[in-house]
Amino acid sequence: xxxxxxxxxxxxxxxxxxxxxxxxxxxxxxxxxxxxxxxxxxxxxxxxxxxxxxxxxxxxxxxxxxxxxxxxxxxxxxxxxxxxxxxxxxxxxxxxxxxxxxxxxxxxxxxxxxxxxxxxxxxxxxxxxxxxxxxxxxxxxxxxxxxxxxxxxxxxxxxxxxxxxxxxxxxxxxxxxxxxxxxxxxxxxxxxxxxxxxxxxxxxxxxxxxxxxxxxxxxxxxxxxxxxxxxxxxxxxxxxxxxxxxxxxxxxxxxxxxxxxxxxxxxxxxxxxxxxxxxxxxxxxxxxxxxxxxxxxxxxxxxxxxxxxxxxxxxxxxxxxxxxxxxxxxxxxxxxxxxxxxxxxxxxxxxxxxxxxxxxxxxxxxxxxxxxxxxxxxxxxxxxxxxxxx
Amino acid sequence: xxxxxxxxxxxxxxxxxxxxxxxxxxxxxxxxxxxxxxxxxxxxxxxxxxxxxxxxxxxxxxxxxxxxxxxxxxxxxxxxxxxxxxxxxxxxxxx
Numbered sequence: 001x002x003x004x005x006x007x008x009x010x011x012x013x014x015x016x017x018x019x020x021x022x023x024x025x026x027x028x029x030x031x032x033x034x035x036x037x038x039x040x041x042x043x044x045x046x047x048x049x050x051x052x053x054x055x056x057x058x059x060x061x062x063x064x065x066x067x068x069x070x071x072x073x074x075x076x077x078x079x080x081x082x083x084x085x086x087x088x089x090x091x092x093x094x095x096x097x098x099x100x101x102x103x104x105x106x107x108x109x110x111x112x113x114x115x116x117x118x119x120x121x122x123x124x125x126x127x128x129x130x131x132x133x134x135x136x137x138x139x140x141x142x143x144x145x146x147x148x149x150x151x152x153x154x155x156x157x158x159x160x161x162x163x164x165x166x167x168x169x170x171x172x173x174x175x176x177x178x179x180x181x182x183x184x185x186x187x188x189x190x191x192x193x194x195x196x197x198x199x200x201x202x203x204x205x206x207x208x209x210x211x212x213x214x215x216x217x218x219x220x221x222x223x224x225x226x227x228x229x230x231x232x233x234x235x236x237x238x239x240x241x242x243x244x245x246x247x248x249x250x251x252x253x254x255x256x257x258x259x260x261x262x263x264x265x266x267x268x269x270x271x272x273x274x275x276x277x278x279x280x281x282x283x284x285x286x287x288x289x290x291x292x293x294x295x296x297x298x299x300x301x302x303x304x305x306x307x308x309x310x311x312x313x314x315x316x317x318x319x320x321x322x323x324x325x326x327x328x329x330x331x332x333x334x335x336x337x338x339x340x341x342x343x344x345x346x347x348x349x350x351x352x353x354x355x356x357x358x359x360x361x362x363x364x365x366x367x368x369x370x371x372x373x374x375x376x377x378x379x380x381x382x383x384x385x386x387x388x389x390x
Numbered sequence: 391x392x393x394x395x396x397x398x399x400x401x402x403x404x405x406x407x408x409x410x411x412x413x414x415x416x417x418x419x420x421x422x423x424x425x426x427x428x429x430x431x432x433x434x435x436x437x438x439x440x441x442x443x444x445x446x447x448x449x450x451x452x453x454x455x456x457x458x459x460x461x462x463x464x465x466x467x468x469x470x471x472x473x474x475x476x477x478x479x480x481x482x483x484x485x
Binding site for chain 2: 324326
């Protein structure tokens with residue numbers, strides 16, 4: 001089996017992650033903060049916050065709150081701001097984890113929403129987005145890296161504009177964290193949402209939100225914290241204020257091991273390997289007139305993922321063929337990002353998304369290209385195939 | 391060939407349904423030919439594992455791979471009638 005669906009969940013995980021989780025599960029569930037000890041440097045929860053702080057250049061690790069993933073982190077950020085009668089700027093390339101909270105607020109009359117456009121590769125013009133910011137704008141929310149085309153948004157330009165105007169800047173780093181550099185200070189990011197199970201190599205069910213000092217969000221949940229149990233209200237110290245309930249320790253252990261692997265291997269090396277894989281695949285695919293590629297590959301830095309379609313075929317058929325006839329796992333459909341497909345003219349069927357990982361081999365790339373060649377030659381050239389579909 | 395289970399995969403926005411049908415034995419080339427009588431059959435033998443798709447425009451379409459035990463079917467307008475039609479085709483197969 002060849003796995004090219006790392007934009008959904010990364011596989012394989014580094015050996016260090018597998019070993020760390022196995023070791024954790026083989027021991028009593030000791031958690032320093034909940035067993036009466038002060039946080040120690042060898043406490044994995046503390047260590048995980050520190051490794052994430054190093055990765056994102058966060059000065060105060062306690063400003064990182066663990067969540068179940070990017071969706072919960074984004075809901076905490078978006079609903080926590082308690083927006084009323086506010087204008088919000090976002091983009092067409094957002095995932096439903098951003099679009100649905102924003103559209104819910106818009107439907108409820110709490111916000112007016114402006115979605116900045118993107119080009120044919122899914123790229124958002126940062127300068128054009130900044131021009132959408134007005135006197136009533138109370139938040140700007142952008143996707144750092146499109147989960148459909150891999151296009152990367154210029155956060156520094158947007159962050160500079162929002163910082164000058166005192167507007168909270170929220171970034172969805174689900175696809176970028178772990179292979180594209182993120183510096184919350186240099187990019188002026190106020191709220192950074194990330195998930196652990198993609199390029200950070202953790203398990204599903206762990207993610208987090210960086211909350212800049214001075215930002216106040218209403219917690220999504222309150223409840224047990226394991227300490228200060230005599231207080232009938234949620235303790236307001238960070239990060240406890242936002243972390244009610246039993247922590248996902250296996251997830252945190254995996255995330256710490258994954259981020260440590262990234263820091264030891266080097267972000268640049270990981271990024272270059274993924275870019276190499278994408279470049280090799282795109283070089284071949286763009287040569288075929290019947291293949292439509294959705295990618296920002298013509299820019300200086302190729303993306304870490306891309307999408308494509310084969311004319312006269314639905315992405316669902318291509319995905320089914322790859323998985324069942326060639327044992328190659330990709331993802332087909334809208335990828336939970338419906339609006340970008342309207343801009344790419346790939347709505348409603350979506351696209352076939354290919355997302356290699358640091359561990360993808362050249363042989364696997366060759367096998368993928370061979371499978372596409374076969375499908376293209378056999379099916380795409382069969383004029384009757386597409387004509388049958390309603 | 392007996393249908394063991396029909397699993398709901400997706401309710402589509404346009405009102406159609408996608409279901410996965412599990413058979414008791416792997417799908418043979420002969421069974422594919424039989425299923426092809428339901429509509430227009432496309433069969434690609436050069437794939438690592440041969441792929442087939444049968445189209446009955448406006449009614450349903452289904453696809454699968456030779457040697458697998460499942461077929462994925464897209465049921466259009468009248469889903470129940472279309473599924474019943476598909477069941478009848480399966481039941482009329484004699485090995």
